[in-house]
Amino acid sequence: MSDTALDITGWTCPAPLRDRPRVVMGHGGGGALSAELVQHLFAPAFGGDVLAQLGDSAAVSLGGVRLAFSTDSYVVRPLFFPGGSIGDLAVNGTVNDLAMSGAEAAYLSCGFILEEGVELPVVARVAEAMGAAARAAGVEIATGDTKVVEAGHGDGIYVNTAGIGIIPDGVDLRPQRVVPGDVVIVSGEIGLHGVAIMSVREGLEFGVDIQSDCAALGGLVRTMLAVTPDLHVLRDPTRGGLAAALNEIAAASGTGVVVDEGRVPVPAPVANACAILGLDPLYVANEGKLVAFVPREHADAVLDAMRAHPLGRHAAVIGEAVDAHPGLVVARTALGGTRVVDLPIGEQLPRIC
């Protein structure tokens, strides 16, 4: 696409892309820059009603069957980290995107982009991790593709996965169904994946072993839907963390969200690492957590069912959808004050001191 093909006159926010004629890291950060890239560059170029819904996965009808369809690319460094690897991420991430539509993943595709010079045993370890993760998630890797780029043109191994699954009858998960009064539940402790990756990638030692929470959430979602198919929306708070997921739901639903900050489960090692680096745990990535907006009358039963599942042991009610401040997320602080929880702009940056 040439520069002249860009029509920026209709963009809602004039700042980031107009001011930045080139892609910056923040465009992939899961925050406002990412959203604007998708909404104002990709979506108009592609057209189509399905993409315009901009869910974690697309809900499509094919031959009378409702399918969830999703794709994701994985460019994580390092390839292996405490609690997982790029292979686990590539399977669980796409499985989870499908699960957020209520679908059980059935088949995945897998595309490898390998950098010349990568050792084959490393590729094998990634492939084995993918196979194991797929078996654990009950999904089959049905097709794939391999490309090799010249040395220096990649980062070892990049993986893309796409997946499809069937959405059960009666399940309709999307932000537009959120209504004031919905209870917000998070499935467990947040921030583990992001801090685990930082601890190895940046060579930071936090004095404790922090493992990524990377996991497939299909089983947990199935447990929740067994209580009631009337869940309103699910979202896995990956890049941009819980703050980005809640902001996206608030914006797309047109409701406000209030979070009780003291009830958000943040493990002490994550809180401490974030305090040292000047990061906010609400913005740190997760890979095995979900946030659910549940009708108030079902909230207790859903919470009980989640806590009975291994991946929902630390599930907690953290807030509610409200009439006030539509499109905005507000936190009640532990001391009794309030603050806005914004959509991150790009990536969080460690502070100077």
Next chain:
Amino acid sequence: MKYIEEFQDPALARRLLDDIHATVTRPWALMEVCGGQTHTIIRHGIDQLLPSQVELIHGPGCPVCVTPLEVIDKALEIASRPDVIFCSFGDMLRVPGTGRDLFQVRSEGGDVRVVYSPLDALRIAQENPKRQVVFFGIGFETTAPPNAMTVHQAKKLGIPNFSLLVSHVRVPPAIEAIMQSPSCRVQGFLAAGHVCSVMGVREYPELAARHRVPIVVTGFEPLDILEGVRRAVRQLERGEHTVDNAYARAVRPEGNPAALAMLEDVFEVTDRAWRGIGVIPDSGWRLSERYRDFDAEHRFSVTGINTREPAECRSGEVLQGLLKPHECEAFGTLCTPRSPLGATMVSSEGACAAYYLYRRLELGAVPAAATAPTAASAPLEASPVV
């Protein structure tokens, strides 16, 4: 490590607040010097919980905010050179220079790297002997000692391709400048605890006595802030003006002798410009003559810099405590973290950023629904690169 939890205890916070409410009889204006303290105050809603008579004024203590535009522009020019690896702490990358920032330089092909310690930059220099490695040495007394040590090491190890772009600033001259301003309303200071952990408190008694202001050395957790306010208000109500250390778990009166010795060895005091404020005499450090070879400004002839500050930006008044962020006409409209006019809006420790991030709803600065995208961002948001 339990410190963070303990120093955010809501029950203890309530007791401190009750004490402050019981003590205050008239209006007082306190300045918290450090941007980290500002963010704790706003993020936890401490200003909402204090008695209305206690006004907290945000000081100039954000190292990112006060780094002069000219230095940022020099950094951008040096970082753009193909033979240079430019290393910086993360939060400098988004600070706008004249027309662009370091992120943009990187997207244009500049080798700009985020490091967590200046020693990482020195290691990069050792690993890349054919390239020039420059570390962006900005900040207050907190970051100056490790930067000084890195230059000391570079000289000792004979690493010729390492240099420092220096723009270090010192807190006490800034306090002096604020107190000398005719429009100054500050009646007491919460001094920055981490600065005092390096420098000790020896520079403060004379300031407190001369300007008749209490100076309370204060930490960064919510209970630290409340205790600092409590002690400052007690002094003001009693008509006292002494230096009080409320951060004794980290600050010794004499400071950190090893860090002070390193500063003495590598740096010398100089006049320094503060972004938005202007030149404050003796308020900065530069590399001393015997380390001049490691000064990036000397090594790279960075000339012809034409700086251009947005005319609408009033961050200088914010930094001096003369203006609250939301009182600026550009706040939340022309100036947001996405399109900042000045560093106080873009820096993670900037007062304007704190007000925008945490307070804009109650300030009515921005319509709520207009602040977030109109729909979720599917394909990219799920990409797990961290």
